[in-house]
Structures are given as structure tokens and as C-alpha cells.
Amino acid sequence: MDMQEAATRADAMLDATMGAVVPEIQWTHDETTTGSCTVTRYRAVMTIISEQRRGSFLGVIERFWKKSGYKITSVNQDRENPAVFAKSSDGFGIVLAIGDKGQVFLKVTTPCVxxxxxxxxxxxxxxxxxxxxxxPYPNVRSDFWSAGSSAVPPSPKAGEPR
Incomplete structure (x- = not known):
């Protein structure tokens, strides 16, 4: 596998992860970085994920990753900046982190290729x-993800990813 093939695989992992979130969130690409033999792809979530919804959001992603066969390698349960770290069976690392002002970032780092x-x-x-x-900081409101109280996200329609 070369760096381009690995970057394509990283994009597919990010696409699948974003597709697992219901209701849908808006996101944007962040810059791609390369090392001597690795590639890291980044995405920033532009939907405001309220403090009350962050636990649900992290849970949706963690459950999807486990269902996808990823091994959860670490969970940072910090109240302000929680994060979930996982690894795919083929050595790709994937991270979801909550940053400053609730900004959600995802990144995938490839193995050496x-x-x-x-x-x-x-x-x-x-x-x-x-x-x-x-x-910028998140600037897209969602009736669900930006709401100020805890609730269970709606179930996906039949045939949609969970």
C-alpha cells in the first residue's frame, strides 16, 4: 500500500464514521499531513455539539467503531476535552476529540506505507x-445535537447505518 492508497482508506474510515451519526452533522476537511511514511487526514465538525449532547455523540461514534471491528485503545473522560482513540485491524489509528469551545475533530493516521x-x-x-x-468554531445549529438538554438520538430508518 502506498501513501495515496492509505489516504483513500483513511477517507473511507472518516466517511463511514460521519455517516453513522444520526441526525446528520456538517463537517469540513482540515489539512492533510504527511510524515516520512504516514498520512493523517483530519475533519472538523461544524455542527455545534452542545455540552449536554457530547456524551451521546461520543457514544454513537464509539459504538460504531466497535461494530466496525476497531479496537478502542483509550478513552479520555475529561469533562471539557473528552476523546476516544481506536485502531483498525490493519493498523490505522482513528481519534475523535472535543477541543476548545466544543469543536469536534476526527483524524485518521495511517500505518507506515x-x-x-x-x-x-x-x-x-x-x-x-x-x-x-x-x-472557525462550530457555527451550524442542529435541533438535536445543539440542544441544551439530554435526550436519546432518533433511531435511523431501516437500512441506514447506526
Missing amino acids: RESEVAEPTIKSNGPDYSGDEI
């Missing part, structure tokens, strides 16, 4: 595109 050029992701953000610009 053959060096090659790496193109930008081919899938478009489902929210504003901040390519080349600084990503």
Missing part, C-alpha cells in the same frame, strides 16, 4: 469548505 504523492480528498465537505483558511 510506501512513500508516494498524496492528493487532496475527493469527497466534498457537506458544509462550508474552508480549504486554505482557518476553520
Whole structure:
């Protein structure tokens, strides 16, 4: 596997993770970084995830990762900046972290692979595109994810990912 193939695999992991969140959230790409033999793809969630919903959001992602065969390697239960760390069976690391002002970030780091050029992701953000610009704090409201009280997210429709 070369760096481009690994980046494509990382994008697929991020796409699947974002697709598991119901109701849908808006996200944007962050910059891709490369090491001597690794690639890291980043996404920032632009939907405001209220403090009351963060536990539910983390739970949705953690359950999806477990169902996808990822091994949860660590959980940071910090009240302000919780995070979940996992690894796929083929050595890709995936992280969900809550940052400053509740900004949610996801990243996938590839295992060491053959060096090659790496193109930008081919899938478009489902929210504003901040390519080349600084990503602002979350600015998209959701009736569910931005709400101020705890509740159970709606169940997906038959055939949709959980």
C-alpha cells in the first residue's frame, strides 16, 4: 500500500464514521499531513455539539467503531476535552476529540506505507469548505445535537447505518 492508497482508506474510515451519526452533522476537511511514511487526514465538525449532547455523540461514534471491528485503545473522560482513540485491524489509528469551545475533530493516521504523492480528498465537505483558511468554531445549529438538554438520538430508518 502506498501513501495515496492509505489516504483513500483513511477517507473511507472518516466517511463511514460521519455517516453513522444520526441526525446528520456538517463537517469540513482540515489539512492533510504527511510524515516520512504516514498520512493523517483530519475533519472538523461544524455542527455545534452542545455540552449536554457530547456524551451521546461520543457514544454513537464509539459504538460504531466497535461494530466496525476497531479496537478502542483509550478513552479520555475529561469533562471539557473528552476523546476516544481506536485502531483498525490493519493498523490505522482513528481519534475523535472535543477541543476548545466544543469543536469536534476526527483524524485518521495511517500505518507506515510506501512513500508516494498524496492528493487532496475527493469527497466534498457537506458544509462550508474552508480549504486554505482557518476553520472557525462550530457555527451550524442542529435541533438535536445543539440542544441544551439530554435526550436519546432518533433511531435511523431501516437500512441506514447506526
